[in-house]
Amino acid sequence: MFSDRASSHLDPWLHGADPTPGIVSVHCDWSGLALVWRRDGTRVRLERTRFRPFVFARDLRDVEHLEEQLVADDPRAPVSFRQLRGPAGSLRFLIDAHDGRRLRRELLRGASRRLGRAVVSLHDLSGYSVLGPIEQYLVRTGRTYFKAMAFDDVHRLQFDLETTSLSPHDGRIFMVSVLDNRGCEVVLEAPHGQDEAPLIREFVRLIRERDPDVIENHNIMNFDLPFLMQRAEMHRIPLDIGRAGGPRGVWRVQDGRSRAHWTCAGREIVDTLDAARGHDTDAAGRGLKALARAYGLASEDRVYLDGAQIAETYRRDPDAVRRYALQDVQEVSRLAERLLAPYFALAQMTPRPYHRLPYAGTATGILEPMLVRAYLHEGHALPGAQASSGAAHQGGATYLFAEGVLPRVVKADIASLYPSLIRTHGIKPKSDSLGVFSHLVECLTRLRLEHKQAARDAPAGSRAAGEHLASQIAMKVVINSAYGYLGAGAMSIFGDPDAANEVTRLGRETLSCVLAALQSAGVTLIEADTDGVYFSVPPDWDETRERQLVQDVSALLPPLVNLEYEGRYRAMLSHQIKNYALLTEDGQLILRGASLRSSRAEAYAERFLEGAVRHLLEGNVEGVRREFDRTVQRLRARSLTCADVTTTVRVTKTPADYLKLRDVRKEAPYEALLNSGRRQWEVGDRVRFYRREDGLTVTLSDQDVRDYSVAHYLNVLNSYAERLATAFEPEVFEQLFRTAPQAGLFDRPLTGLLPAWRAVHCAKPHA
Missing domain, CATH: 3.30.420.10 (Ribonuclease H-like superfamily/Ribonuclease H)
Known part of the structure; x- marks a missing residue:
């Protein structure tokens, strides 16, 4: 079952030094017990073993009270320490123990005595770095999940x-x-x-x-x-x-x-x-x-x-x-094959349990454990507190150049800009004396390109193509987190804000070069950031000319930085920065941003918005009005169900917490629970609720009573219609979305009316 990816020649910095195949789950605790489940074909075997829990420490002050019980370089001793290579001030002591619970107790006892106050967690102390038990086992052994598995x-x-x-x-x-x-x-x-x-x-x-x-x-x-x-x-x-x-x-x-x-x-x-x-x-x-x-x-x-x-x-x-x-x-199952397969590939390299990777974050959750593992493998200290120039962090920028509806839109992608700049200019954390950061970025980039090509070469739709595609996505995810890791500051061990500032400075320069070149070619800029640029082209341009422009601009950029032609669209609604809609050449509608796509949206309003935006991008203003009229009529006739008008939220307060604040501010989801007779709920519970005709919010019941407030949901509908305001002159917008049945004195014929756009210039730093 195991593929030829099982190798005794693994790069220990990238994959971990231990090639053991088939690990599908690991459970460890602070006592030093490790349970490792390994799959061998149809069988799963349980391996019970022990490891020595450890901490990285700047010094030994908090364990000096152990005196002769503290032994250097003795894996049989109850508590032992090893001095790693590194300068004073670095975390150059690896303190481990037969039982991690005792080690933590002794460290906290020593720290409490030293500081003259009770210390209850190592995370409250400077001069220490502590991993979770499973991460400790994987970092120390060099093992990872799923080696040699598809x-x-x-x-x-x-x-x-x-x-x-x-x-x-x-x-x-x-x-x-x-x-x-x-x-x-x-x-x-x-x-x-x-x-x-x-x-x-x-x-x-x-x-x-x-x-x-x-x-x-x-x-x-x-x-x-x-x-x-x-x-x-x-x-x-x-x-x-x-x-x-x-x-x-x-x-x-x-x-x-x-x-x-x-x-x-x-x-x-x-x-x-x-x-x-x-x-x-x-x-x-x-x-x-x-x-x-x-x-x-x-x-x-x-x-x-x-x-x-x-x-x-x-x-x-x-x-x-x-x-x-x-x-x-x-x-x-199909969604997991698409979205979880990249994390499966990352689990083969990263010393973290598979179940944590989808939510751990790629910077401190994936890249940092690989750095720590490499340093421990080389017997080298982790860096201590990092000095910075004190310069304020200046991120990249996002620009909005146009609002409204623009036709013939092209997306050009600045492919992996920050990683490319990091590689071109050799940017790395100043504390990374071994050069692990640069090594990982280079190796992951090379692997990504290899998998990307292999995915193209494999038969379309084959398992091999899917595996290579997932792997290249996994590599891209980690590579793109390199800049974020540099800028993580105190949240990361090797973070370097000065290096992050240099990356974004170079990124802003590169983006300015791209924008200047595009403007000089006569296109209309819509939105841009360091990921890419949207622009509208003149009516006589074809795809060949669009691609040639992108290629010409790309030639002006630094080595390793490329501007790539990503796609063309029939039209784009530019609403706000990072909030837009696109209509593809084959008629697919794409909505981006919380203003146009929200998990809290009422179903009837979401359907209206999707339908209206589609008509808008097709240039069918009469269709926009029909979509609005149809929704208004369904509300007034109560042909919509209560489920159509509900919103779903997740509660974040306990009943006791909410009741303490209720006299100061009432919140709709909690009032809905109380009005429906609920006195108990848990933080994290999802609540589906709506506003009744009498003004009370209540939770959705099995009975289709249709007692919702028509006036309230007409107001909600108007708030959704306002997201289309940038596409029309004010008087046309008022005409289109008027709920009164009678026509206005100065109404214009909708036949032949087209949506509009206007030039703006708005810029803000990346979030």
Whole structure:
């Protein structure tokens, strides 16, 4: 099963020094116990071993009280230290112990005595760097996940819950759909309330029987797992979905993040929502169905049901809900192949568990552990506190040159600008005396180009093409994080704000060169940043001329920096910086930015906006008006359901926290919970609510009462229409989106009327 990628000649800085293949999960604790599950074909073996937990320290002051118990270079001693190569002030002592719990206690005891106050965490102290237990094991051994494995070699399983409510406090599970890449496809059902406990037990049994390496779903961390855990707890059912030999149950990853992440022993739990956030921040706010459509992964016979009506539909037409549920997990599987495969490739290089990579962040979450591993491998100290020139950080810039609708739009991409500048000018952290940063950027760039070419050479749609494509995306993700890592400052070990400032200074110079050259060619600039430029071309230009312009401008740029022709579009709506819509040559609509695409958008308003923007970009102003009229009429006739007007938010306050603040400021989602009789909820619960005719906000119920406030939702509709204001003169805009039925005295004929644009010049630093 293992490919020829298994090699004893691994680059230890890039891949880790240990070529052990087939690791699919690792669990470690502070006692020094390591559980390593390795797949060998159809079998998974558990390896139980020990490692010595460690910390990097600037000095030994906080363990000096151990006296003769502290031994130099003795791996058999209860507590030992090793002096690494490096200057004074660096973290040049590696202190390790047989039991990491004792090591932490002794360090905190010594620090408390030294400082004259109680110290409860090593993270509160300067002069230390501490990794999590699994990262320590992987960094010290040079092992990584999935060496010599292909993505499909891993046993992957998807599951999805159908529930009677978004809250486990007043809803239950009535269906679980399960799919894996080894032939399992099943729907578990609980038609009646008393059937829920047997369903949960059967689900746990099925997981243990199928024995997957990885469990996947979309929003599994914030919905499916918490919901399942609370319902299992209510029925007093142990949720033992981990592998035998490790700790039982499911527990929260301790990473200090407000959004919960869960794990279990021997299996990696991963969320395609995390992966979507890493790939495309606009797409990340959308649900599974929207993402599947956006990526072209939805099947032609896809069943779509409104979330609030699924339980009611199940009572009337259970087969429709079964098809819907199975198609959910099928889409999750396809989405995982697209979005998680790059993280799988990164797990083969990075000393971090696979389940953390989609949300860890590529700079301090992926690049930094590789730097730390290289320094430990070379027996070299980590840098201590970094000195800076004190110059304020100046980021790149984003420019908006035009608002409104512009035709014949070209996107030119400044390919990997910051990494290219880093390579061209040899920019690296001043503290990186070994040159690991530059080595990683160069190696990853070379690997990316090799995989990119191999993906082109492989048969279209083949597994090999998919693997190479995922690998090149993974390399690109890490390469593009190099600048962000330099600018991370105190949050990173090797960060260097001065180096980051030099990168952005060169980036601004390069972008200015691009813009000047394009303007001199007679195009109309629309929006630009260090990722690329949108511009509109004259009506007599064809694609050949567009490509030649991009090629000519690229020739003016520094070595390794290229301007690439990315694509052409029929039209573009420029709304604000980083908020725009594009109509492709083949008629696809692309919306970017929170103003045009939001996870909190009401369904009816989102449909209006998509329809109106499409008509706008097609030059059909009459169609824009019809779209608005149709939506107004449906609101007034109450032909829209309550589900159509709801918004969904995630609560961030406990009931007690909200009640303390309620007299000062009332917030709609919490008022909706209270008005609907809810007195208990959990932080992270999703709430679907709407405004009733009487002005109260309430949560969505199973009953389609259609008691929403028409006046309120007409105002909401107007707020969405205002996002099209840049495309029209004020009097035309007022005419188009007037809710009064009578015509105005000075109304203009809409036939032949075209959207407009205007020149602006707005610039702001990158966020």
